[in-house]
Amino acid sequence: MTTPKTLAVLISGRGSNLAALIAAVEDGRLPARIVLVLADRDCAGLEHALNAGIPVQLIDRKLPDFGARLTAALPPVDFIVLAGFLSIIPPALIRRFPQKIINLHPSLLPKFGGPGMYGLRVHAAVLAAGETESGCSVHWVDEGVDTGAVIAQARVPVQAGDSPESLAARVQAEEHELLIRTLGRLLDGPPIAVL
Numbered sequence: 730m731t732t733p734k735t736l737a738v739l740i741s742g743r744g745s746n747l748a749a750l751i752a753a754v755e756d757g758r759l760p761a762r763i764v765l766v767l768a769d770r771d772c773a774g775l776e777h778a779l780n781a782g783i784p785v786q787l788i789d790r791k792l793p794d795f796g797a798r799l800t801a802a803l804p805p806v807d808f809i810v811l812a813g814f815l816s817i818i819p820p821a822l823i824r825r826f827p828q829k830i831i832n833l834h835p836s837l838l839p840k841f842g843g844p845g846m847y848g849l850r851v852h853a854a855v856l857a858a859g860e861t862e863s864g865c866s867v868h869w870v871d872e873g874v875d876t877g878a879v880i881a882q883a884r885v886p887v888q889a890g891d892s893p894e895s896l897a898a899r900v901q902a903e904e905h906e907l908l909i910r911t912l913g914r915l916l917d918g919p920p921i922a923v924l
């Protein structure tokens with residue numbers, strides 16, 4: 730029997746993507762083990778990890794040596810998943826895990842990414858720009874903000890009368906599946922082509 734690959738999941742918020750990952754591991758869709766859930770603030774998402782018996786760690790983002798603590802806290806894992814993690818990843822951590830850190834972003838990158846583009850702000854910007862479609866992206870994490878190579882995307886239509894909230898809900902439903910599908914391909918082995 731092969732040993733399942735290991736994941737660390739980093740969160741800052743409600744953790745619906747973390748919950749989707751936990752469910753996919755538990756029902757066998759994702760051949761992996763989540764060995765750590767790490768949060769940079771006290772957040773609702775930690776409950777999902779605690780309920781699933783996954784070790785959790787909280788490192789306050791306001792600590793002056795936050796980046797060093799974060800880098801030191803992560804055990805050797807096959808992949809690190811940023812699932813709604815709002816702190817910047819320090820360069821030392823990126824160097825420690827080359828091509829192993831992925832992020833999920835609620836837009837069709839490179840559109841609507843970068844500093845300040847998170848949560849409902851992303852969807853409000855999509856609507857203000859008059860886009861007819863939006864979506865979500867899984868990308869490699871590099872030293873920029875949302876600038877790493879895109880691995881996979883899913884698209885959703887923007888509908889007449891959409892609010893940032895209604896668009897967010899449509900995108901988020903796709904995010905969960907995109908994240909699980911993409912991780913499944915990454916865990917499967919050989920490097921995959923980027924878009």
Ligand code: GRF
Pocket residue numbers: 741742743744745746747774812813814833834835848865901904
């Ligand atoms: C998602 O929209 C993701 O794209 C972004 O942060 C949000 C996290 O949502 N990076 P949740 O905490 O997983 O519910």
